Amino acid sequence: xxxxxxxxxxxxxxxxxxxxxxxxxxxxxxxxxxxxxxxxxxxxxxxxxxxxxxxxxxxxxxxxxxxxxxxxxxxxxxxxxxxxxxxxxxxxxxxxxxxxxxxxxxxxxxxxxxxxxxxxxxxxxxxxxxxxxxxxxxxxxxxxxxxxxxxxxxxxxxxxxxxxxxxxxxxxxxxxxxxxxxxxxxxxxxxxxxxxxxxxxxxxxxxxxxxxxxxxxxxxxxxxxxxxxxxxxxxxxxxxxxxxxxxxxxxxxxxxxxxxxxxxxxxxxxxxxxxxxxxxxxxxxxxxxxxxxxxxxxxxxxxxxxxxxxxxxxxxxxxxxxxxxxxxxxxxxxxxxxxxxxxxxxxxxxxxxxxxxxxxxxxxxxxxxxxxxxxxxxxxxxxxxxxxxxxxxxxxxxxxxxxxxxxxxxxxxxxxxxxxxxxxxxxxxxx
Numbered sequence: 001x002x003x004x005x006x007x008x009x010x011x012x013x014x015x016x017x018x019x020x021x022x023x024x025x026x027x028x029x030x031x032x033x034x035x036x037x038x039x040x041x042x043x044x045x046x047x048x049x050x051x052x053x054x055x056x057x058x059x060x061x062x063x064x065x066x067x068x069x070x071x072x073x074x075x076x077x078x079x080x081x082x083x084x085x086x087x088x089x090x091x092x093x094x095x096x097x098x099x100x101x102x103x104x105x106x107x108x109x110x111x112x113x114x115x116x117x118x119x120x121x122x123x124x125x126x127x128x129x130x131x132x133x134x135x136x137x138x139x140x141x142x143x144x145x146x147x148x149x150x151x152x153x154x155x156x157x158x159x160x161x162x163x164x165x166x167x168x169x170x171x172x173x174x175x176x177x178x179x180x181x182x183x184x185x186x187x188x189x190x191x192x193x194x195x196x197x198x199x200x201x202x203x204x205x206x207x208x209x210x211x212x213x214x215x216x217x218x219x220x221x222x223x224x225x226x227x228x229x230x231x232x233x234x235x236x237x238x239x240x241x242x243x244x245x246x247x248x249x250x251x252x253x254x255x256x257x258x259x260x261x262x263x264x265x266x267x268x269x270x271x272x273x274x275x276x277x278x279x280x281x282x283x284x285x286x287x288x289x290x291x292x293x294x295x296x297x298x299x300x301x302x303x304x305x306x307x308x309x310x311x312x313x314x315x316x317x318x319x320x321x322x323x324x325x326x327x328x329x330x331x332x333x334x335x336x337x338x339x340x341x342x343x344x345x346x347x348x349x350x351x352x353x354x355x356x357x358x359x360x361x362x363x364x365x366x367x368x369x370x371x372x373x374x375x376x377x378x379x380x381x382x383x384x385x386x387x388x389x390x391x392x393x394x395x396x397x398x399x400x401x402x403x404x405x406x407x408x409x410x411x412x413x414x415x416x417x418x419x420x421x422x423x424x425x426x427x428x429x430x431x
Contacts, residue, residue, distance in 0.1 A: 003086050005078040006055060006248055007039070007094070008071060008102040015063075021053040021077045022252075025176070035076065038097050043078070046090040050078040055248065059259040070286040072255070074101070077248065109250065109271035109279065111232065111243040112300060113155070113201045114359035116349060126346035126356070128323055130217045133341065133366060138373060138418040141426065144221025145376035150209050150368055151257035151265045153250070154202030155243055156195040157228035161203060163211040163219075163348045164226060171195040171228035172256060174249040195230035200350045201243065202228065204357055205268050207348030208365040209372070216346055216354055220369025220418075221376060227262050229253045232269060243269060247279055254283040258292050263375050263385075266368035267296040268361035270307030279308040288314045293375075293388045295368040297360040299332030306334040316371075316392065319412065320363040327402075327410045331360055336412040337392075338399055340366035370395065370418040374425055382429050394421050394428075 004021075016035070024031045031051040034040050043050055055075040058064070063073045080086065086105050094103040130136065149169065159168055173195045197203045210226050211219035231253040232243030257265055265287065271279055287294050296310035298319045310317035311334060319331035320342020328342055342363035349355035371391050378386045398421040399414030407413055 002080045002083050004080065004106040004248070005050070005086060005091065005094070006104050006106055007076045007078055007100065009074045009076070009099055010101045011074065013074070013099050015073045018052055018054045018076070020057045021055065021079065024051055024053055024079070035078070036099060038099065039094060042090060042093050046087050048084070048086065048090065049081045051081060053077045053079060056252065056255055066286060066289040069289060070282045072282065072286070075282070077106070106246055106248050108244050109247045110235065111269040111271060113199060113234070113243050114300065114357045114361055116200050116204065116355040116357050118355060126344060127217055129341035129345050132325065133416050134419040135220060138422055141422040142373060142377045142380055144210070144224035144372055145379050146223055146225055147379055148221070148263045148372050148376045149225040149227050149261055150221070150372050151227040151229055151262035152202055152206050152209070153229045153231050153253050153257065153265060153267045154205055154269065155199050155232045155234065156197035156202050156230035157206045157226065158197050158203040158348065158350055159195075159228070161207070161348050161352055163214060163216065164206050167210045167222070167224065167226045169225050169227045171230070172253070173230040174253040174256070175230055175233040175245050176249060195228040197230070197350065199234045200355065201268070201361065202230070203349055204347045204355060205266060205361065205365045208345065208362060209266065209369045211348055216348065220366060221372040224372045224376060227257055227260060229257050247271065251280055251283045254280065255286060258287055258290050262292055264368050264371045265292060265294045266365050267294065267309055268364045270297055270299050270310050273306065273308055278312060281312060284309055284312050284314055288388060291385065291387050293371045293391055295364050295371060297364040298334070298336050300330045300359045301332055302330045303332060304334050305332055307332060311335040314388070316367060317412070318360060318364040318367045319410070320360045321415060331410070333410040336410065338367055338395065338413055338416050339363065339411045340416040367416055370416055370421060373418055374421060377422055377425060378429060381426070394424050398424050
């Protein structure tokens with residue numbers, strides 16, 4: 001993907017019928033090069049010929065009310081025809097136009113990936129994390145429903161791992177970064193239908209959610225479906241690897257997952273806000289309108305910082321506690337809703353293997369799994385779809401408080417407690 005400008009026009013500007021950005025990657029003959037005389041004039045002034053595309057694709061033939069309310073029909077991606085730098089002054093000039101609501105350069109977001117430790121200890125050594133949230137008792141209510149789907153937006157998922165392969169739905173790879181030579185490891189070009197994991201992070205997350213339990217503790221919801229969405233490539237930074245992807249492509253991945261029927265989205269990632277507008281805002285608003293619950297990791301720097309999407313309203317931000325039940329020192333707490341097990345978590349890994357890993361990345365899927373438990377039980381018992389608002393109400397009123405405060409600065413509403421959440425849900429469904 002060449003550098004691009006993300007442009008949102010004001011509501012009174014007529015919507016244009018344009019090709020979707022992914023479609024012109026394979027076929028430039030359908031490309032459109034003009035958007036509006038005022039915008040075209042500025043692009044010409046700075047000698048920036050572009051392909052004008054839609055940033056989002058409608059869920060069906062026409063834009064729905066939820067999509068229009070989220071502004072998707074007014075957002076465009078102007079892809080430079082040449083791989084040249086976009087002058088900052090050009091963005092300032094475009095932003096000042098009366099028809100423009102927002103304009104910014106497409107940026108790459110980076111998320112630190114926790115290291116994986118080979119499975120040198122017995123898998124049973126990690127039963128502590130599942131026991132800490134009374135998971136075995138919770139699964140007496142339900143082990144998840146195949147009618148409930150959890151999307152894993154991450155580095156991809158190992159599609160043939162025996163623990164999870166039977167639960168995996170057809171997914172998508174949204175990673176497409178042209179300037180990756182010498183920086184990225186593995187696949188970073190050509191968005192396609194193969195969301196294969198190359199670093200193990202997304203696979204580890206998926207196992208926590210839905211593993212069968214053959215060589216590791218069973219996942220939180222082993223009967224639920226996993227929708228793998230690859231939004232992060234792997235970038236080498238010194239001796240460490242970080243996940244990296246275009247922020248706009250991550251947004252596309254979120255909307256795609258919602259449109260494919262995800263009930264829960266887990267995002268064990270987070271980026272800091274560096275420019276105008278909040279990252280992922282319109283797609284998180286869309287998820288809220290569609291009743292989809294988004295769960296995200298809070299971050300791993302142990303300080304009071306805001307990482308997105310976890311810091312957005314409506315997103316459940318998850319921190320970590322350790323084997324002793326204490327708040328993990330690495331757990332970020334700028335905006336936090338719950339804490340869950342996050343140290344030495346054992347789960348699926350590459351090459352049909354298993355590994356231990358530590359971080360809020362691995363606490364987040366415990367909460368996403370708990371949301372799926374609640375949605376599964378409501379569907380199985382009464383045939384109803386719990387709303388995102390109902391799920392959050394139940395979780396925050398059944399979490400284990402760490403002191404007398406209803407919401408704690410470093411623990412949010414408290415430690416995840418899925419058994420009490422299911423008991424409360426059962427009471428409400430029965431009454």
